[in-house]
Amino acid sequence: DIQMTQSPSSLSASVGDRVTITCRASQSISHYLNWYQQKPGKAPKLLIYGASTLQSGVPSRFSGSGSGTDFTLTISSLQPEDYATYYCQQGYTTLTFGQGTRLDIK
Amino acid sequence: QLQLLESGPRLVKTSQALSLTCTVSRGSINSTDSYWTWIRQPPGKALEWIGYIYFKGATYYSPSLEGRFTISVDTSKSQFSLKVTSVTASDTATYYCARAGDCGGTSCFDHWGQGILVTVSS
Numbered sequence: 001d002i003q004m005t006q007s008p009s010s011l012s013a014s015v016g017d018r019v020t021i022t023c024r025a026s027q028s029i030s031h032y033l034n035w036y037q038q039k040p041g042k043a044p045k046l047l048i049y050g051a052s053t054l055q056s057g058v059p060s061r062f063s064g065s066g067s068g069t070d071f072t073l074t075i076s077s078l079q080p081e082d083y084a085t086y087y088c089q090q091g092y093t094t095l096t097f098g099q100g101t102r103l104d105i106k
Numbered sequence: 107q108l109q110l111l112e113s114g115p116r117l118v119k120t121s122q123a124l125s126l127t128c129t130v131s132r133g134s135i136n137s138t139d140s141y142w143t144w145i146r147q148p149p150g151k152a153l154e155w156i157g158y159i160y161f162k163g164a165t166y167y168s169p170s171l172e173g174r175f176t177i178s179v180d181t182s183k184s185q186f187s188l189k190v191t192s193v194t195a196s197d198t199a200t201y202y203c204a205r206a207g208d209c210g211g212t213s214c215f216d217h218w219g220q221g222i223l224v225t226v227s228s
Contacts, residue, residue, distance in 0.1 A: 001170055032212040036153075043202055043218035044153065050210030087153055091212030094168055095155040 002026050002090055006098035012106040019075040021101045023088035028068045032091040035064055035073045038100075039084045047086075048073065078103075108133035110203045110219035118197075120228045124190040128203030128219055135184045136161045141206040142186040143215060144177060146199040154199075158206050158213075159186055193226045200224075 003026040013019050023033065031051040036044040046055045048064040051071055061076045075082055083105055088098040114126035128142070135142065143158040157167035159177045167175055174193075179186040190197055201224055205217040 001168075031210070034209060034212075034214040036215070038153075043204075043221050044215070045218075046214055046216045049214040050212070053210060055216065089153075089155075089214070091209070091214065094170075095213060097153040097155065099152045 001094055001096055002029060002092060004088055004090055004096055004098035006086075006088060006101045008101060009099065010102040010104065012104045013078050014106045015078055015080060017078045017106075019078055019082075019103065021073045021086055021103075023066075023071045023073070023098050025069045025071075025090055025092075029090045029092035031067045033064075033066065033071045034089045034091060035062075036087045036089065037082075037084045038087065044087060108205060108217045110205065110217060112201060112203050112219045112222040114222060114224070116222065116224055118193055118224060118226050120194060120226055121192055124188075124193050124197065124224060124226070126188045126201055126203075126222065126224070127185050128187070130184045130186070130205075135179070135181050135186070139208055141166075141213065142177075142179065143204045143206045144175075144188045145202045145204055145215070147202070147221075148196075148199045156188065195226050198224065198226045 005024045007022045033051045035048040038044040052064045063074045085100045085102045109131045111129045118124045141158040144156040159165045174191045176189045200221040202221045203219040204215040206213040
């Protein structure tokens with residue numbers, strides 16, 4: 001299986017901050033990388049697919065980039081509703097998720 | 107808007123089988139661009155893809171999981187199901203059903219059920 005490693009595992013940030021989360025694949029996955037947001041007690045929500053395509057209805061402050069093994073999710077100006085856990089997921093071979101990054105209020 | 111809803115027992119005894127059903131509504135389970143998926147999440151831990159099924163019955167499972175997992179589909183009821191045999195405490199998790207669609211040539215999960223917490227206990 002391809003291993004997906006997210007960093008950091010957790011971070012604290014303030015409203016209005018620019019936040020970047022990294023996801024690294026153990027081998028090249030081209031652009032087959034998706035990002036999800038999960039709030040406590042809720043199902044995950046698809047944010048970005050294909051490394052950089054914003055899912056319909058997702059605010060434009062979210063963006064994704066990368067290809068090969070290194071990917072980033074960026075929130076340009078953090079909003080109160082963005083505090084959540086974020087997961088990357090590769091779709092190159094057998095589907096696997098990263099371990100998650102928890103984003104807390106600073 | 108497609109809706110998925112999990113159902114099944116919330117408490118299962120160790121060594122027994124766990125069976126869950128996902129009912130698909132406001133959309134067709136016979137959709138040619140959908141794979142019907144089970145994902146689980148142990149308490150406080152990450153998501154784990156279990157497998158998915160096409161409406162015609164083809165299945166794909168995570169090779170990381172030993173062969174205790176079976177996914178089936180009943181198109182007449184717009185349902186698909188998960189069975190896990192010989193459960194242990196490590197199978198305690200929230201189980202989600204989801205739709206895997208094509209996202210730029212690969213699979214992404216764009217519709218999810220609310221999840222059902224299943225606890226395995228002796």
